Amino acid sequence: MKLPRLAALLIAAAPMIALADDAVVRTVLDRIRAQDIEAHVRTLAAFGTRHTMSETASDTRGIGAARRWIKRELEACNAARKGRLKVRFQSHVEPAGRRIDKATEIVNVVATLPGLDPAARARIFVVSGHYDSRASDVMDARSDAPGANDDASGTAAVMAMACAMADQPTDATLVFLAVAGEEQGLLGADRFARDAAAAGERIEGMITNDIIGSPLGDDGVRREQTVRLFADGLTPMIKRVLADQRNQPGEDKFALAAREALTRIALTGGEHDTPTHQFARAIKRSAERWQPDFTVQLVARRDRFLRGGDHLPFLERGFAAVRFTEPVEDFRHQHQDLRTEGDHAFGDLPEYVDFEYVARVTRANAAALTSLARAPAAPQQVVMDTAALSNDTALSWAANTEADLAGYRVVWRETTSAVWQAQREVGRDTRVTLKGLSKDNYQFGVIAVDRDGNESIASFAGVAR
Ligand SMILES: [Zn+2]
Structure with missing residues (x-):
């Protein structure tokens, strides 16, 4: 012709x-099942409270029992798949402070899937959920705080991904992270990010999943086909440079790098093209390619208005980091004591979580992370x-x-x-x-x-x- x-x-x-079409991505997505996520959310909620300062000796109640169970579950899945996950606790003692009333051990569960390509293994992607929970009073370590949506949903998503990917070939390294101390000031995530920055680790992207449990907003509308992805890499740079000017100018390595980056951004009009923005675009492309009926709604803001999450300690150390959260939150079912007022039930119980929806958000994460960890x-x-x-x-x-x-x-x-x-x-x-x-x-x-x-x-x- x-x-x-x-x-x-x-x-x-x-x-x-x-x-x-990458068969590995397909395998990982097929393995993510709503019934496994449901079982994990229900088990986490059944520890009564997972408050960071709750008891640690019991095997059935409190944050100690919860983290030992998460670690055992990940190890069992890895063994069943003959996988290459390395599961460990990362622990430090946090002194008494603003939201910590006595010195408290903060323990992250860290499952690392080392990349198979020696040249790519040092490239790292991190995905997290926080397994601690809270009641109405952030210092209340005794009342029931099932934390089914906030954030057993994110923790179950991370566990499902770790299990699905355990034996699958990736070039880069993936870290599946269940952190503590989020409600007390992002303490577990801060520890992980601080160590990674100090060790010069090359984290190319970090996703936190926090409150991904329900498509049902407090307006009564279900939005099953969408999830929000908060992504802004510019404001953390500006914040860090300003803080450096107030403290000891020139002392802060990240602030110096951020100052240079901001100068380039000012010259080229790149304020929506930071590594965090590019990471978010990559997540959206991959997630929507593999799950075409599910939209990742980009929000060009680092988190919900004046609020925060476990990606912030990563952002503030210069890593690309973003947050997944359900489309419209229902504040009756987070950070609330279990109670009924008139016709309204309060509390973060599994009955308000939609496990099929969590599975969809998990697949959006998994498509992006598996693909990126196999990509150049x-x-x-x-x-x-x-x-x-x-x-x-x-x-x-x-x-x-x-x-x-x-x-x-x-x-x-x-x-x-x-x-x-x-x-x-x-x-x-x-x-x-x-x-x-x-x-x-x-x-x-x-x-x-x-x-x-x-x-x-x-x-x-x-x-x-
Ligand atoms: Zn949360």
Whole structure:
């Protein structure tokens, strides 16, 4: 067939990357079942309270029993799958403070799935839920606090993912994290993030799942096809730079890096293109590709208005970090003593959790994390050529070294759009000129793709030369 000249040119210029479906991602998603999540949420709620300062000696009540059960469950699943999870406690003693009335041992359950590619193993993705709970009074360690939605839902999601992925091949390393002390000031997550930063660990993305239990809002409307993903990498940088100016200017390594990043952002208009924004876009692309009837709603804010969660200690140390939360919260069923007032029941009980919904949110997480842990690293040194003024866009980048690299995908969007709107395959070339697409009007990114169709996080083309 004789092609029109323009079409022939387009095909010649755009070698296609095969749109493969990764069988590993499919296996992981098929293994995530609502009935397992339900069993785990019910078991966690049945410990009575999992308050961070609750008792630890009992085998049936309190936070000690809960964490020993989480660890045993993960070890049992790993053994059944002949997996390679390494499960451990990470513990420290938190001195008395604002929300801690006596020195208290804070214990995280950490399940690490080491990557199989020696060159990619140092790249880490973390997913967390918090297994501690609270009643109306944040210091009340005795009253029942079932915490089914907040946050047995997130803990069960993390356990389901760890179990589903335990024996599956990944290039990068995954860490499945059940943390304590969230309600007392993000203490467990802070400990993990602080240690990771001090050790120079390369965490490329962190997701916290907190209150992912119900599609039913306090307005009575069910929104089963959506979940919110809070993602903003800009404000933590600004906050850290301002704090550094108030304290001892120049002392804080992250603040120095953030100051440089902010300068580049100011020059290039990259305020919605921080690593955290790119991580969130990658999650949305992958989650919606594998679960097309379920939408990840990006919210360009670090968390709900003036509120916080376990991703913040990661953000504040310069890691890309985001938060999944159900579409509309019902505040009668979180941070509340179990009671009835008039016609209204209060308390965070399993009967208000929709386990099918939690399974869907878990699959959104799992699709993104499995795919990213198998994908190439994000392309490095992505440079916009600005040597001569032009209305075209010329990009180049350093070649990836992964053996299963299929090629690169250049993506772009209008400056006011939250998500990539268009893309072009460039094969294994490491430079491309996009004729008539002006860098003045669009944001550009470069994605590396493997032979199974797994996409890396996009690298923002923000560095001018
Ligand atoms: Zn919570």
